[in-house]
Every structure is written in structure tokens, then in C-alpha cells.
Amino acid sequence: MAAKSTRAKKAGGGGREARRAELAEAVQRALLTRGLEGLRLRDVADEAGVTPAAVLYYGDLDALVHETYQQAIARYSRDREAAADGFTDARLKLRACIDQGVAAGPDDALTRLLFEYWPRCLRDAKAAALDSALTERQISVYAEILVLGRAQGYFVLQDPPRLIAANFVAMEDGYQMEVLAGRRTRGEVIAALSSYARAVTGHDPSAPVDGGPEGGRAGGGLEGERVDGGPEGERVDGGPGGRLDAGPQDGGGGPGGR
Numbered sequence: 001m002a003a004k005s006t007r008a009k010k011a012g013g014g015g016r017e018a019r020r021a022e023l024a025e026a027v028q029r030a031l032l033t034r035g036l037e038g039l040r041l042r043d044v045a046d047e048a049g050v051t052p053a054a055v056l057y058y059g060d061l062d063a064l065v066h067e068t069y070q071q072a073i074a075r076y077s078r079d080r081e082a083a084a085d086g087f088t089d090a091r092l093k094l095r096a097c098i099d100q101g102v103a104a105g106p107d108d109a110l111t112r113l114l115f116e117y118w119p120r121c122l123r124d125a126k127a128a129a130l131d132s133a134l135t136e137r138q139i140s141v142y143a144e145i146l147v148l149g150r151a152q153g154y155f156v157l158q159d160p161p162r163l164i165a166a167n168f169v170a171m172e173d174g175y176q177m178e179v180l181a182g183r184r185t186r187g188e189v190i191a192a193l194s195s196y197a198r199a200v201t202g203h204d205p206s207a208p209v210d211g212g213p214e215g216g217r218a219g220g221g222l223e224g225e226r227v228d229g230g231p232e233g234e235r236v237d238g239g240p241g242g243r244l245d246a247g248p249q250d251g252g253g254g255p256g257g258r
Helices: 001-034 041-048 052-056 063-086 092-103 111-122 125-152 161-180 188-200
Strands: 226-227
Touching: 001 041, 001 052, 001 063, 001 111, 001 161, 041 063, 041 111, 063 092, 063 111, 063 125, 063 161, 063 226, 125 161, 161 188
Parallel strands: none
Antiparallel strands: none
């Protein structure tokens, strides 16, 4: 009987987790449809196909939105870090980091989620703490790439790595809204960030990469890019994602990581 009871509890726990995941997706859909300021508990319930009382079983609306924001931050950060980790050559890491940081377009759901929530950071300490953590995480990714590129002899940095990293993130934030509003294309923003990279590192991320350790590949890359000088002119396969961030103490500003 005891073993049966334990199995039942585990099964019930799994069911609750599945329902919570479904509810998180419902919160995201409702946020993207109505925006944060217009969001109501009824909207989430309608998206989930349940009653408002059933939604409240998992927390009030503010708690659910906060949890959704946490999940979006984690997903965005993991995607970007994984893109950069696909290479050993800092030049390709930088290219991947820039590529992953820019929204695909006005309908980029993950980026829109991050931007929808950002205004709450101005008056909500918990939201601001999350945003600061996201900011620091994105700055760290860039800073590590810049330090590596200098060590590999590919970058000649014009400023301290963290300052350059924070500027990258701040620029991304500013341009990100332009992409979401449909005023600039993803390609235009990547070109602008590549121009800044060229000015502060001496390397143009959009240029072909010659040589480098094993062609610079560690198991990932950017769609359609070719690495010359690697094994048999190694081709880098993979695809762009698109997101971002900024830094409050290092030249950042605006929505951290959007």
C-alpha cells in the first residue's frame, strides 16, 4: 500500500508539473496578445481553457507573470550561451553572439516577452533584480569572448572588455525595439553591431574567417557561413536565433537582454 501511495503521489506531481507548464504557455500567449498592462486573470484562464479559480491554484497573476519572465530570461540566456559555446575561435563566438542577440522580426515571441515585462522593472524590485541578473549574464558572455579573442591574437581592444561588452548589450537593446516595431530589419541591426565590433576590436564579424584552431568550430554555428582555412574549408552549420541585453553600471540601459 505504501509503495502504491508513493507512486500515486509521483504521478500526481508529474501531472501538476505538466499543467503548470501548460499554464506558463497560456500566460505567454496572453501576454503577447494583450500586453502586460492590459493582462487580466480571465485572459490567462481563457488561453488555458480553465476557470480563473483554477489559475489561482498556481498563484496570483503577478506571480505567474513573474515566473514567466524568469523562464523567458533563462531560455534566452541559454540559447545565446549555447550559440557562442559552439566555437573555439573567438571571432566565430562573437559572430554567433551577435547573431543570437538580435530579434528575428516583429513577431519574435521570446524577445517581445522580455520587452513587454521590462517597464515593470522601473517600479518592482523583484522584476528589477531579474533584469539586472539578465544584464550581467549577457555582458559576461560578450566580455569572455573579447578576452578570449585578445588572448588568441584576433582582437585589439580599444577599451576594457567589460565596457565594450556593456556597450554591445546597450546597443542591442536600443536596436531591438526598432526591430520589434518594424522600423529596422534584423540584417540592418547585425550590420550595425558588426560595425561597432570592427571599431573596438579591429575584427569584422561579418568577414570570412581564415585559419583559427580547427577552423574555430566546437560543434555549432551560423547558417550558411563558411570558415576558410579549417579542415577542407569547413562549413559552419546551424541557424540564427535572435535576442538581447544591457548593463546598468557598464554603459547599459533599457531592457536588459532584449
